[in-house]
Amino acid sequence: MGGWLLAIILSVLSSLVIGLSLVWLNIERMDMAYNLRRMQGELEDRQSLKAKLEVERDRLLSPYELGRKAVALGMRDARQGQIRRLGDGGL
Amino acid sequence: MLRAKTPRKTRNTRQKTSRMGGGLSSRLGNVDWGRLRIKAVAGLFGVIWCLLWMRAWHVQVIEGDRLAGMARRQHVAAELVTGQRGSILDRNGQVLARSVEMRSVYVHPLEVQDVDNTAAVLSRCLDLPLPQVRAALSERRRFAWLARKVDDRKANLVREAKLSGVGLTTEYERIYPFRQMAGQLLGFVGLDDKGLEGVERAMDDSLAGTSTRMVMERDAAGRRFYLPGSSDNDIRGGDVRLTIDMQVQFFAEEALADAVDTYEAKWGGALVVDVQSGDILAWAQYPFFNPNAYKEYTPARWRNRLASDALEPGSTFKPFLVAAGLQEGVITPDTLFYCEKGKWKTRTINIRDTHSYDWLPVNKIMRYSSNIGCAKIGLELGTRRYHDYLVKLGFGERTGVPVAESKGILRKPRDWSEADLITASFGQSVSVTALQMAQGYLTLANDGVLKKLRLFIPESGAQQQDVVPSPSPVGPGVAVAAEPRRIFSHKVARQVMDMLRDVVEEDGTGTRARIAGITIGGKTGTAQKADSSGSYGKGRLASFVGLVPIDRPRYLIFVMVDEPTRSPYGGVVAAPVFKHVALRTMAYHGLLPEPVDTDDLKVAEVQKKGAPQDIRQEVRREISERVIETADNVPDVVGKPVRRAVEMFATKGRVPVLKGTGQTVVKQSPEPGAAWQDDKEYILWLSERS
Numbered sequence: 035m036g037g038w039l040l041a042i043i044l045s046v047l048s049s050l051v052i053g054l055s056l057v058w059l060n061i062e063r064m065d066m067a068y069n070l071r072r073m074q075g076e077l078e079d080r081q082s083l084k085a086k087l088e089v090e091r092d093r094l095l096s097p098y099e100l101g102r103k104a105v106a107l108g109m110r111d112a113r114q115g116q117i118r119r120l121g122d123g124g125l
Numbered sequence: 126m127l128r129a130k131t132p133r134k135t136r137n138t139r140q141k142t143s144r145m146g147g148g149l150s151s152r153l154g155n156v157d158w159g160r161l162r163i164k165a166v167a168g169l170f171g172v173i174w175c176l177l178w179m180r181a182w183h184v185q186v187i188e189g190d191r192l193a194g195m196a197r198r199q200h201v202a203a204e205l206v207t208g209q210r211g212s213i214l215d216r217n218g219q220v221l222a223r224s225v226e227m228r229s230v231y232v233h234p235l236e237v238q239d240v241d242n243t244a245a246v247l248s249r250c251l252d253l254p255l256p257q258v259r260a261a262l263s264e265r266r267r268f269a270w271l272a273r274k275v276d277d278r279k280a281n282l283v284r285e286a287k288l289s290g291v292g293l294t295t296e297y298e299r300i301y302p303f304r305q306m307a308g309q310l311l312g313f314v315g316l317d318d319k320g321l322e323g324v325e326r327a328m329d330d331s332l333a334g335t336s337t338r339m340v341m342e343r344d345a346a347g348r349r350f351y352l353p354g355s356s357d358n359d360i361r362g363g364d365v366r367l368t369i370d371m372q373v374q375f376f377a378e379e380a381l382a383d384a385v386d387t388y389e390a391k392w393g394g395a396l397v398v399d400v401q402s403g404d405i406l407a408w409a410q411y412p413f414f415n416p417n418a419y420k421e422y423t424p425a426r427w428r429n430r431l432a433s434d435a436l437e438p439g440s441t442f443k444p445f446l447v448a449a450g451l452q453e454g455v456i457t458p459d460t461l462f463y464c465e466k467g468k469w470k471t472r473t474i475n476i477r478d479t480h481s482y483d484w485l486p487v488n489k490i491m492r493y494s495s496n497i498g499c500a501k502i503g504l505e506l507g508t509r510r511y512h513d514y515l516v517k518l519g520f521g522e523r524t525g526v527p528v529a530e531s532k533g534i535l536r537k538p539r540d541w542s543e544a545d546l547i548t549a550s551f552g553q554s555v556s557v558t559a560l561q562m563a564q565g566y567l568t569l570a571n572d573g574v575l576k577k578l579r580l581f582i583p584e585s586g587a588q589q590q591d592v593v594p595s596p597s598p599v600g601p602g603v604a605v606a607a608e609p610r611r612i613f614s615h616k617v618a619r620q621v622m623d624m625l626r627d628v629v630e631e632d633g634t635g636t637r638a639r640i641a642g643i644t645i646g647g648k649t650g651t652a653q654k655a656d657s658s659g660s661y662g663k664g665r666l667a668s669f670v671g672l673v674p675i676d677r678p679r680y681l682i683f684v685m686v687d688e689p690t691r692s693p694y695g696g697v698v699a700a701p702v703f704k705h706v707a708l709r710t711m712a713y714h715g716l717l718p719e720p721v722d723t724d725d726l727k728v729a730e731v732q733k734k735g736a737p738q739d740i741r742q743e744v745r746r747e748i749s750e751r752v753i754e755t756a757d758n759v760p761d762v763v764g765k766p767v768r769r770a771v772e773m774f775a776t777k778g779r780v781p782v783l784k785g786t787g788q789t790v791v792k793q794s795p796e797p798g799a800a801w802q803d804d805k806e807y808i809l810w811l812s813e814r815s
Binding site for chain 1: 219220223225226277300302303304306342344348349371372375379640641642708709712715717718719772776
């Protein structure tokens with residue numbers, strides 16, 4: 035009789051511990067899900083910002099834009115005979 | 126307590142027993158009331174336990190599915206998610222079109238609490254007129270867009286205002302960073318991200334992201350949880366890589382715009398093709414079209430004319446006639462034709478040349494672009510044979526470049542009259558697109574073997590040579606290997622190339638296309654244009670097709686300028702555009718030679734009389750690309766001109782000290798081969814004598 039009672043008590047305690055663990059894990063999971071979601075949002079925002087910055091960089095480096103800047107700085111196209119190409123060991 | 130009560134109960138029982146007669150009292154006296162109560166309580170608990178089990182069974186089994194569905198609806202939401210549209214890249218990986226996330230502002234008018242205040246804030250944040258915002262907020266609707274695809278600054282202002290009933294959502298905006306560059310080729314997409322014109326439309330299936338329904342878990346407040354695997358990479362559209370090189374595109378656009386403006390033309394177009402691969406390096410059209418603001422343009426402005434407009438090509442068509450005649454053995458380069466002193470009245474048609482010629486060999490007919498001479502070659506060749514060659518070259522059929530393309534007009538031989546044959550011999554009564562013309566010349570430049578143009582680079586990096594972009598059913602842009610098909614013999618192709626060289630390098634019509642140090646070949650065209658009545662009016666199409674260098678063609682450049690008013694001639698209007706584009710393209714690729722010193726040529730010609738052409742070729746080869754040596758050690762500059770020596774030092778960031786006077790370096794310090802040192806002084810001694 036004493037053995038049965040002990041087994042029941044242990045079972046009840048185990049169930050209680052497992053149940054509490056389950057609840058705790060669920061809370062942790064939700065917490066982690068919130069954090070991941072937040073980080074995912076941050077990542078998307080940064081990727082979006084990066085894409086926009088790349089677009090702006092491409093626009094600023096477009097031949098038309100560089101041509102305008104070059105003219106403003108007093109540059110012009112090199113004429114035939116004025117072009118020197120650097121080899122692989124160049125600057 | 127129980128025990129204390131028992132004697133009283135016993136007494137009562139005894140009193141009752143004495144009154145009732147004694148039997149019942151003795152039976153009741155034997156009942157264990159305590160045990161009875163325990164059993165009753167246990168029974169009650171048992172019933173309640175059973176009821177609970179029954180309820181659980183009812184909830185789990187009978188109502189289980191319905192309740193689970195309700196729970197799912199509360200915690201899980203299905204959303205339609207559309208993947209980001211793929212990017213369009215040039216051959217070097219520069220992004221020509223890409224989608225970026227933008228925020229759009231919407232309102233739930235029924236949830237807005239303070240319309241006046243909300244309208245004032247939104248009007249300030251979004252730079253919108255107050256009445257417009259107030260009208261949107263006052264609508265009796267559940268949802269309304271307020272501003273779509275606003276910039277980040279405005280979106281942040283709206284977010285920070287925390288207005289009730291106002292929300293932000295993400296949409297994708299198509300951005301073309303290079304603005305008007307290749308605008309007509311790229312096309313544009315509508316608000317729903319669907320390609321409406323150009324490459325955006327032609328490659329919509331590849332570029333468009335996939336729409337899929339994704340299940341999201343959410344909490345009581347409606348916030349979505351992160352789900353493993355919820356990345357949108359799988360639903361993103363694919364990238365498309367074009368053969369276009371944006372630098373070459375820029376050269377073509379700039380030169381073309383200058384010509385169209387200078388000669389006050391309606392529009393102009395240019396194609397630059399890499400002869401070895403068939404890759405289209407530039408696809409320029411002016412006036413420009415900026416796809417970022419496509420709504421501000423008319424359809425005529427965004428039409429991709431180089432592919433969709435079929436025009437009578439004029440004299441640039443003559444090389445195909447001559448090549449066909451040579452291939453059929455009807456003519457040789459020296460066959461003489463009488464050019465009727467510039468006016469020829471046939472039974473059906475009157476033809477004029479711009480100059481009066483008597484007898485001209487075929488190569489000079491091409492050089493001076495005699496219509497009468499070509500008409501006579503055409504009559505010798507005959508309709509059927511001429512038509513067959515045009516078909517083989519791809520005229521009357523789409524080139525296979527997967528953009529909205531016209532087939533042009535090439536009627537069947539049975540429909541040709543003699544007048545049609547005559548006019549088709551110098552590029553009238555047939556209509557062709559710029560793409561078809563480029564492909565025809567590409568075949569001539571490719572030693573007479575048909576070569577297809579290519580606009581898309583397959584992701585797999587498939588072999589470039591002799592690859593045909595196939596339309597359906599394989600799908601646009603998918604490369605299919607094709608058998609090389611020879612149309613003209615090597616000898617014929619070479620003979621035509623020589624004639625094209627004479628057009629530019631001798632006293633032909635294309636002398637304005639010459640570039641010092643490079644042998645150019647090409648053909649001018651000044652085509653009459655039919656007016657609305659169907660007869661030829663005053664309008665002209667000035668064109669030039671050139672190959673650089675003509676000996677081993679590297680680039681094919683086709684230029685057309687429509688209805689120039691200040692001069693109608695292709696040799697005047699279009700040839701300089703070719704020259705400008707060819708010069709810069711060759712320089713960009715490091716293929717531009719130094720200019721030839723004419724004195725050197727004269728000396729060489731005097732020394733080796735009898736072969737001036739060979740000498741010229743030799744000198745040109747000698748002065749091919751000059752690359753400055755940039756060795757890791759100090760170079761040997763003794764005996765070199767001072768300018769060259771200084772350049773060699775300058776490439777390593779060293780400025781040498783010059784001592785003495787003169788143009789030639791006679792001594793140097795440190796010695797050649799020494800290692801470069803930052804703190805070292807580099808000295809060059811000069812002398813007049815070499």
